[in-house]
Amino acid sequence: MTQELPRAYWISPEMQAAIDSVPGGSIRFVKEYDRESGTIAVDFLRLSPEALEVLARLLREKREQVLARRSVRDIVEVLDKVAKKWLSASYAPRVTAIQQISAITGFSPEMVEHSIDLEQVSSQGPHLLHALTNELGNPSYLDDFLLNDNLGGYSRAVGPELVGAIFSSNIPALPHLEVMRAFLVKAACLGRVSAGEPLFLSLYARSLAEIDPELAACLAVVYWERNDMEAESAFLKSIDYLVAYGGELQTRRLLSVKPPGLEATWHGHKLGFSYICQDALSRTGVQELARKVAYDFSIFDGFACLCPQVCLVERNGEVTPLEFAKACSTEMEYWARRLPPRCLEFSDAANKHRQRDLLFMQESMNDNFQVIAAPDDYAFTVVLEETGRFEPTSGDRFLKVVPVNDFAGVESIIKPLGKSYLQCAAVASGETCFFELRRILARWGVSRVVSPGMMATPSMMWHHDGVSCLGKMVTWCDHELMLPEELLGQ
Amino acid sequence: MKILALAPNPELAPHMVMVYGMNLMMNRFGIEGSRFLVGPNGLQVDLLLAELNKSCEAAQPVALLGSSFGFVELFERMESLKLRLSLPEGSRLMDAGGYKGRAREISRSQFILWACSLLDLPPQRIVNLLGMTEMASQIYDEVVPNRAKTPPHWVRTLVMDPLRRENGDLTEVDEKGKKGLLRHLDLANVERPIMIQSDDVGTGGRNSFEILERVKGAEPRGCSLTFEEFAFGRNLQNGAKQ
Numbered sequence: 001m002t003q004e005l006p007r008a009y010w011i012s013p014e015m016q017a018a019i020d021s022v023p024g025g026s027i028r029f030v031k032e033y034d035r036e037s038g039t040i041a042v043d044f045l046r047l048s049p050e051a052l053e054v055l056a057r058l059l060r061e062k063r064e065q066v067l068a069r070r071s072v073r074d075i076v077e078v079l080d081k082v083a084k085k086w087l088s089a090s091y092a093p094r095v096t097a098i099q100q101i102s103a104i105t106g107f108s109p110e111m112v113e114h115s116i117d118l119e120q121v122s123s124q125g126p127h128l129l130h131a132l133t134n135e136l137g138n139p140s141y142l143d144d145f146l147l148n149d150n151l152g153g154y155s156r157a158v159g160p161e162l163v164g165a166i167f168s169s170n171i172p173a174l175p176h177l178e179v180m181r182a183f184l185v186k187a188a189c190l191g192r193v194s195a196g197e198p199l200f201l202s203l204y205a206r207s208l209a210e211i212d213p214e215l216a217a218c219l220a221v222v223y224w225e226r227n228d229m230e231a232e233s234a235f236l237k238s239i240d241y242l243v244a245y246g247g248e249l250q251t252r253r254l255l256s257v258k259p260p261g262l263e264a265t266w267h268g269h270k271l272g273f274s275y276i277c278q279d280a281l282s283r284t285g286v287q288e289l290a291r292k293v294a295y296d297f298s299i300f301d302g303f304a305c306l307c308p309q310v311c312l313v314e315r316n317g318e319v320t321p322l323e324f325a326k327a328c329s330t331e332m333e334y335w336a337r338r339l340p341p342r343c344l345e346f347s348d349a350a351n352k353h354r355q356r357d358l359l360f361m362q363e364s365m366n367d368n369f370q371v372i373a374a375p376d377d378y379a380f381t382v383v384l385e386e387t388g389r390f391e392p393t394s395g396d397r398f399l400k401v402v403p404v405n406d407f408a409g410v411e412s413i414i415k416p417l418g419k420s421y422l423q424c425a426a427v428a429s430g431e432t433c434f435f436e437l438r439r440i441l442a443r444w445g446v447s448r449v450v451s452p453g454m455m456a457t458p459s460m461m462w463h464h465d466g467v468s469c470l471g472k473m474v475t476w477c478d479h480e481l482m483l484p485e486e487l488l489g490q
Numbered sequence: 491m492k493i494l495a496l497a498p499n500p501e502l503a504p505h506m507v508m509v510y511g512m513n514l515m516m517n518r519f520g521i522e523g524s525r526f527l528v529g530p531n532g533l534q535v536d537l538l539l540a541e542l543n544k545s546c547e548a549a550q551p552v553a554l555l556g557s558s559f560g561f562v563e564l565f566e567r568m569e570s571l572k573l574r575l576s577l578p579e580g581s582r583l584m585d586a587g588g589y590k591g592r593a594r595e596i597s598r599s600q601f602i603l604w605a606c607s608l609l610d611l612p613p614q615r616i617v618n619l620l621g622m623t624e625m626a627s628q629i630y631d632e633v634v635p636n637r638a639k640t641p642p643h644w645v646r647t648l649v650m651d652p653l654r655r656e657n658g659d660l661t662e663v664d665e666k667g668k669k670g671l672l673r674h675l676d677l678a679n680v681e682r683p684i685m686i687q688s689d690d691v692g693t694g695g696r697n698s699f700e701i702l703e704r705v706k707g708a709e710p711r712g713c714s715l716t717f718e719e720f721a722f723g724r725n726l727q728n729g730a731k732q
Contacts, residue, residue: 036653344653346652346653346669346691347705347706347707349652349653350652350671350689350691350705351705351707352652353652353655353660353671354687354689356655356658357687360658374658376655376656376657376658377655378655
């Protein structure tokens, strides 16, 4: 018996049959991932442009039959059940996902497992309902016209029929977020997996199908190469709303080729930072604070928009930036044991080695630069640098502590990044200045302010990258019963 | 011997060590008609082809020296022109420098196959030189029986394993034949560092080694920006403002 290869696609059996009847419609092919740990073969599905159009039509039909007829609470209930399954340590697909995603991405099994936990906790029903309430006022606006006191009438929110998604791969076990968001506004979802981590979605879809095959049939996950313009164009023409993850170049290219009327939410490259004020640097709490900062820098090995790029530490506190950097390096070691770093490929290691040599060279030539920790296994790096310039890190748990005199120092380093890049700020400070700080950060374009240790765990309620991701997808219809002056009693 | 250099002349590139060396060779061994064939606009392929034709007609052997990517440019032009030459007996070719992203990377055997078939050179007349600005010595490949590079006896080449770092330095690969990063110790490097860690990936070691490829650059992963992309994005933003 031949063992089934891990799959990078999902289409309901019924739709698969329909696609197979399109001549030349679907091609299954195997992609091999050569890793230090061995070669992993993955089964991919590529559709012809015609087949993609057929699939989109079928998904729309399915949406009418299933999503459109369900209440939003019914949908949430199913998603909640899926999340609960994934949170159970013995759930077989979870065990498979940990092993396979780890093998493909190099992330340690512990990290993949941790990531599944983080993501699935916030995928549970109450979180989803809260997110809808947060953005729409009341989830039931998606079911029918509902009394809206503020309007003096009734309101109804209508989602798109078909959301198209270009999924991400950098955070293990996260891509289902966009499937959930589509389903929450009662849209079917057609998406392209990323070759970087193509497996989670098909496992997730199969879990969904175990619980509710009809709902699972409202999702299709396929693949096309980035340079396959025909498939991409068929995809963009078939969908009502686009959610795209990707780098600068990919985003700009998609922007230039997408139909002008197609609305979209973009999740491009984002940058975060930590800021430790002097009033947070008391000797008693320093190790605890360092552990939290170290967690932020260790999670996902630093390869996520949620990860900080630099830790700005104020001088003149009870603890100096150098002492804080040293405390951080102890804690980076702690996290390297708890959540081991990724398995490096040959070329990664070669580049890390070169980077290390350059760091030591820099240290010997530059009085403002100090290597605090750089263990031989490349598990993490901690440096201290006096600089007024922002530089993105190369990932792999690279913690750079930059001393600043005060908030003006933060401003000169961070503010120039601007709205399009800024995302999350972890701030440790006393209460008095914090309120003023967060006002300023919001003005700069920071879309999330948290305490250290929380950067990797955004809630479903977060306005992801500053956007109402659910709210933006829906269109409102208001039934007004009163004249404006009647409504406000004037 | 007539020497044709696929390199700029010393006036154009006074600081290129490869050009300096070629110029020495030309002055010492070159006969009339020897020349440099890279101008301000790149390799003068037509001129080079004309020179090669001249040599063929005169049955005068020629030594072709130059950068590997220069040869690739020549071969690609010859392919597109469906041109094949039979260089006179005694002709030879020496390339150096690798591709450095200037031309598509091709394997050593493909390069040799190309040179043999397009120029009718016997394989043993095609030699590759490994030279580095940082290194006083040069290392040539053995043309027979294999293509391994044999350093002179004052040079040692070690194959280092980037995945095994101890006490702040790499260790040698633990089994013969395993790929690693090449590290050269050159005793001819007087008053300069004698140990050079390269980014060449190879196998073998000590007395003979083979270069397989250059280390692939760190691939951008996840949302963390590469510096290039970052700079690119900022340039676009600034451009839009202006």
